[in-house]
Amino acid sequence: xxxxxxxxxxxxxxxxxxxxxxxxxxxxxxxxxxxxxxxxxxxxxxxxxxxxxxxxxxxxxxxxxxxxxxxxxxxxxxxxxxxxxxxxxxxxxxxxxxxxxxxxxxxxxxxxxxxxxxxxxxxxxxxxxxxxxxxxxxxxxxxxxxxxxxxxxxxxxxxxxxxxxxxxxxxxxxxxxxxxxxxxxxxxxxxxxxxxxxxxxxxxxxxxxxxxxxxxxxxxxxxxxxx
Amino acid sequence: xxxxxxxxxxxxxxxxxxxxxxxxxxxxxxxxxxxxxxxxxxxxxxxxxxxxxxxxxxxxxxxxxxxxx
Numbered sequence: 001x002x003x004x005x006x007x008x009x010x011x012x013x014x015x016x017x018x019x020x021x022x023x024x025x026x027x028x029x030x031x032x033x034x035x036x037x038x039x040x041x042x043x044x045x046x047x048x049x050x051x052x053x054x055x056x057x058x059x060x061x062x063x064x065x066x067x068x069x070x071x072x073x074x075x076x077x078x079x080x081x082x083x084x085x086x087x088x089x090x091x092x093x094x095x096x097x098x099x100x101x102x103x104x105x106x107x108x109x110x111x112x113x114x115x116x117x118x119x120x121x122x123x124x125x126x127x128x129x130x131x132x133x134x135x136x137x138x139x140x141x142x143x144x145x146x147x148x149x150x151x152x153x154x155x156x157x158x159x160x161x162x163x164x165x166x167x168x169x170x171x172x173x174x175x176x177x178x179x180x181x182x183x184x185x186x187x188x189x190x191x192x193x194x195x196x197x198x199x200x201x202x203x204x205x206x207x208x209x210x211x212x213x214x215x216x217x218x219x220x221x222x223x224x225x226x227x
Numbered sequence: 228x229x230x231x232x233x234x235x236x237x238x239x240x241x242x243x244x245x246x247x248x249x250x251x252x253x254x255x256x257x258x259x260x261x262x263x264x265x266x267x268x269x270x271x272x273x274x275x276x277x278x279x280x281x282x283x284x285x286x287x288x289x290x291x292x293x294x295x296x
Contacts, residue, residue: 029267030229030274036266075266 013119020143021117029105041074048129050090076104084108186222230271251287
């Protein structure tokens with residue numbers, strides 16, 4: 001008796017700091033490749049299925065931050081394991097029922113190639129739907145951040161904007177951002193990585209020369225960024 | 228397809244890109260003229276080149292002829 005083997009489900013996740021998995025995919029705005037977004041930041045997100053309630057609220061939310069993302073040179077790209085015709089019908093239905101136009105493309109990942117490459121499928125949750133994932137990819141195509149939410153929990157759009165802001169501020173200023181950081185808050189300057197630099201950071205001389213710095217200790221010093 | 232439908236009809240964005248490409252232009256210049264996002268211009272240019280409506284010369288693209296409109 002022959003048995004039909006199920007296709008292996010890739011459980012691996014992409015890694016931060018490495019090139020985001022390349023793809024070419026059919027979307028509601030034509031066939032796009034990851035490289036088409038080169039030079040812009042990209043927020044790639046997946047949703048479990050079209051015509052479902054939590055996803056609908058999320059799409060309205062993503063449409064709500066679309067302009068703010070554009071101001072941050074950031075494109076949005078959705079994905080689910082649905083056909084492009086289902087996507088089109090759903091996007092038209094959202095606009096018809098709520099008045100919200102969805103301005104960004106949505107990948108129709110029927111063969112699950114993109115979902116598999118990005119580790120969006122969580123068989124423990126669902127064997128047919130992608131989880132609620134967010135990937136922030138920088139202008140060089142490097143994966144910089146990932147967020148994974150379960151099927152039951154809609155994402156926080158403010159946090160996605162905050163994450164993009166934090167990454168862009170960190171890159172531009174060579175700093176890090178503390179917990180609950182918001183644009184305009186103080187940022188963390190790089191921690192000294194030698195005994196000598198740690199001693200300098202602790203010295204009265206450093207404190208005198210760096211008025212406006214908020215230093216808890218040699219390893220935790222914050223400063224304001226120029227407006 | 229975003230620029231060309233299955234029956235060969237050009238979409239509005241496809242027509243706008245061809246108009247922008249009456250003279251050689253870069254992807255960025257086409258995006259500026261058409262006000263389309265750069266990713267859509269890149270995707271659309273691939274379609275138009277594959278259909279023979281646009282040719283690429285180095286980093287610039289140009290419509291292959293008025294018949295393409």
